[in-house]
Amino acid sequence: MIENLYKIPNHVAIIMDGNGRWAKRRGLQRIEGHREGTKAVxxxxxxxxxxxxxxxxxxxxxxxxxxxxxxxVNAIMSLLVEYINQKIPLLIENDVRLLFMGRKEKLWDSVLKAMEKGENETARCKSMTTIITLNYSGRAEIVDTVNKILKSGKKEITEEEFKKFMYRPEIPEPDLLIRTSGEKRISNFLLWQLAYTELYFTDTLWPDFDEDEFLKALYDYQSRERRFGKVLDE
Structure with a gap:
């Protein structure tokens, strides 16, 4: 039951994996898996x-x-535009701010316009922030961060200063990472930010990920003791 939750992570990151396999098992085209995955989102x-x-x-x-x-790829881009534009009213109704993270190069103009619209129209929402990563990779973010630092003229930098040059320096590091579909790897996702994140893997395919599956991850998280490299008193 939800009332048994007592330790809620501040930031949860999710690798939404398994849309293609979900569709294949049902004899459907892969895009139908992606479409069903938006319902899970x-x-x-x-x-x-x-x-x-x-x-x-x-x-x-x-x-x-x-x-x-x-x-x-074309179908996914079209689906992104459709989904972002359709769900903005729902996000506002739930007081959820929408942000995006990743390289803008190669993204369709229609996708960029939908991203801008989503961010602008939900800018005043404060209950939760949802960050969607598009054309993103952890290595790319680190490379882009280093290049921004070099352009700034800095010769030496601390970890805290490094973070200020990243894509979304205002967002705290994830407390919990969930990956669906049974794969047990982080696949170039948030490489810097996941240094001390708790990892949770489930065999559930993303389109089937629901409230009960999310609860299982949260219950598992609250049973863990986060040390951040320290030794806690016995």
Whole structure:
């Protein structure tokens, strides 16, 4: 039961994996898996906001995903535009701010316009922030951060200063990472930010990820003792 939750992570990041396999098992085209996955996104945002999570980061499209068949990439881009534009009123109704993170190069103009619209129209929402990563990779972010530092003229830098040059320096590091579909790797996601994040893996495919599955991850998280490299008293 939700009332048994007593330790809510401030920031949850999710690698939404398994859309293609979900569709294949049902004899459907891969895009139908992605379409069904958007329903899981909506469920997840609502649930996260209701239990008091303040930041939710969703890995939607990586820099490596451009290697997928062109028809699938095109379908995903079209679906992104459709989904963002349609769900802005729902986000506002739930007081959820929308942000995006990743390289803008290669993204369709229609996607960029939808991203801008989503960020502008939800800018005053304060209950939760949802960050969607598009054309993103952890290595790319680190490279882009280093290049920004070099352009600034700095010769030496601390970790805290390094963070200020990253894509979203205002967002705290994730407390919990969830990956669906049974894969046990982080796939170039938030490489810097995940240094001390708790990891949770589930065999559930992303379109089937629901409130009960999210609760399992949260219960597992609250059973852990985070040390951040320290030794806690016995």
């Amino acid at each position: 909506e469920r997840t945002i609502k649930f996260a906001r209701n239990v008091g999570i303040k930041y939710l980061t969703l890995f939607a499209f990586s820099t490596e995903n451009w290697q997928r068949p062109p028809e699938e």
